[in-house]
Amino acid sequence: MEEIVLHLIGGLAEAMQPLNLTMIVVGCTLGLLIGAMPGLGSVNGVAILLPITFLVPPTAAIIFLAAIYYGAMYGGAISSITLGIPGASTAVATVFDGRPLAQAGHADRALTAAAVASFVGGTISVVLFTAFAPPLASFALKFGPPEEFALMVLAFATFIGLGGDDIPKTVFSILIGLVMASVGLDIISGQPRLIFGDIDGFLHGINFLVLAIGIYGIGEMLWTLETTRGEVMVHKVTISWQRMKHNFKDIRNYIKTTSMGSALGYFVGTLPAAGATPASLMSYGLAKTFSKDPDSFGKGNISGVAAPEAANNAASTGSMLPMITLGIPGSPTTAILLGGMIIWGLRPGPLLFTENPEFVWGLIGSLYIANFATLLINLAFIPLFVKILTLPFSILAPVIYILCVVGGYAPTQTMHDVWLMLLFGVVGYLLRKLNYPVAPAVLAIVLGPLAERSLRQSLLGSHGDVSIFLTRPISAVCIAIAVALICYPMLQKLQKRRRANAGTGSG
């Protein structure tokens, strides 16, 4: 332990050097802007800016890229909250409650919550990273295909078990998402599936961001157009010290979900191949399941903003763990960071901690500083972001449409995806009109491919024997929790009914 503290102090000193500190501040600001642009997530940001880092020493370079990664995690929340378009795939869950809050005139509250939750998530995970990197890395190794699949089942359970929603409609929504997730090339045999005859655009599958931007960006706009006929929409938001003070007092309302989301996010992030998007969705699902007031989720519950934001920042730190200790990226962004490390002449792997301690600890130290920097930069920018909402609808709507189209085009750069995005917009609008929850479909399309791969790998390994999920301890625990989560709302309902019966009986 003493050794860790010494290393950490060294790392912090390293991160506080003028060059590194500048890198952190510039990186966070750039990341913030990159994350806020729909379709331009941390992946693209890091990829585009990677070459710049060849001009500085490796430690400064990784600090710069990690700061961008960090900043982008928060930046995604900005467009999710103010415009209702997920800025990055990791910020989709933030739209669920962030958008309704903004529409009700509480954008500043939501943005503050996102900033604070991101800070808490980042800090908790970096502390975990500092203290428990080696044991967690070996725990992550225990995760083979059956454990991964059990974790996915757990993730689905958090969404099925949502108390307030109509369960058959939730199941329907998940199934639609799963069908869409299976479009593309079969992961085991490589044969094309469900490509509607021979439409090339479907070969790479349906990009999850295309679906999310369509449903939340376009669908939401159509819905607003219908309900308001474009007349209202000017939100009166004034920022004052009084209000900010009030926003900070708000923290105690969501600190519990934030801490839970942080721990979960960090853990999911450390597992190779999972990453921040599933983490944020799972965190949202858990926050809703364990909330005292699950019905208010999706309608503007502040915890619904804090939970995913805490989780995605925690996961971004977490995904550095497999990158550094195993040389396996935990997310697409760390895959690019990994490439950078190889170019700088560093070999990620189990020996990096002992062979290049100044690099690893410099990175860890910079994560602490980057957290502070992002929080301060974010809070300073909130009044500016809130101003976006005071624009009249006739200006805001076309801007949102353009950003949606750009966001749909950017990930794969094919027009096919733009058409698909517009189609999903219309479908999303119809689903909303028919009162179907769309969040489970979004979850399914993210987790579907991961679940399918791990399921088939497990069954190949066990020769079709399903008991493999129950005989291995970690996966058995995950499955048991999943079953409990599915039963939890039913039990709650039963209890409520019994209480109501008791109430009428005595009265």
Next chain:
Amino acid sequence: MAGQGGGADNMARLMQTITEKYNSICFVLQCLYSWHLVYHGAKHKQFPKRGYLLMVTIISKMKTIAVLIAAVVVTCLGLQSPAMADWSPKKPIELIIMAGAGGGADQIARLLQGLAEQKDLSPRPIIPINKPGGSGAEALRYLQDKAGDDHTILVTLNSFYTTPVIQQGIGVDVSNFTPIGRMAVDNFVLWVNSSRDDITDLDSYIAAVKAAGNTWKVGGTGTGQEDSILTAMMEKEFGYDVTYIPFPGGGTVAKNLVGNHVDSTVNNPAEQNEFYRAGETKPIVQFTAERLPAYPDVPTAKELGVDMQYYMQRSINGPPEMSKEAQDWYIGLFKALFDSEEWQQFCTDDGLACDQWLAGDDLGTYHQEQIALHKDLIESVGASAITGE
């Protein structure tokens, strides 16, 4: 000095971009100016204010000034544009990787991108994109559909040869692709977890696999990828049957061996080397002609009396019908990268063979030979042995 030259060159390029951007800025300002004329000048029949005129004049001259500065910068430093042929890329180059992140092909693509950037060999950025779906089928199909495009290139594995044979459905013929250059030849080594004390050599390995029956799990990067072919070759040679489990990318395969989720792998040296150095995994046999310098104590299959050799080319290819000028430019680019000290060092560290440069038509001929070889291989072991059906 190279770095300094690169910096100055970047500057010149920046100036060029600025002058380009000025076109649009001037346009916008002129629009604003005419708007002003229509709404104010015309209404009040006033001559536009002198300030406006001055501003517009300066802005329109700014372009010339910027061009002049750029020219001065370039001539002062005596620098030339890095273009090696008549053609040079006009927009970012997509470098398609037909495998997942973290694997050998991915590492190579990102290293090449970084080196090209560092040495300032390309006026436009190179952007690596992973398209790992269906053992590279997704990437091949993507490239085929990009026929005639000069800004998309592909870094290959041997699934470049095998995937179109095994998956006839995708309708790709790689002999139409434009060969650019072969960067390296990669090797294969058989790996097991170091906790397997019972396995010390090839014989004890075969005995262990036979004892396990078909519950022996071999991890690989996908049906039709080179490791699945090598696995099928071994099944045929040694007369055992294993369960092949595909993972996205060689890095994940390596991790699953360390975590004991699979029993053995045939990873490339680069993918396992760090785990080997950390004592997590151990090499059993090499499928090369000579022992690799990295593993002097590990025998080759040939030494043990089983002549089983298998290599994987790492080459760069363009889509069908790429223009000749573009092909020449890319050959120049990748030749420069191939000759770089960093690349050669990477090859040595990672157990790749990088002694022979093959480009253009020579690479095309090599591809033809390899396609024929792989067709034979697939026929002899049977496509079903590879796909595991």
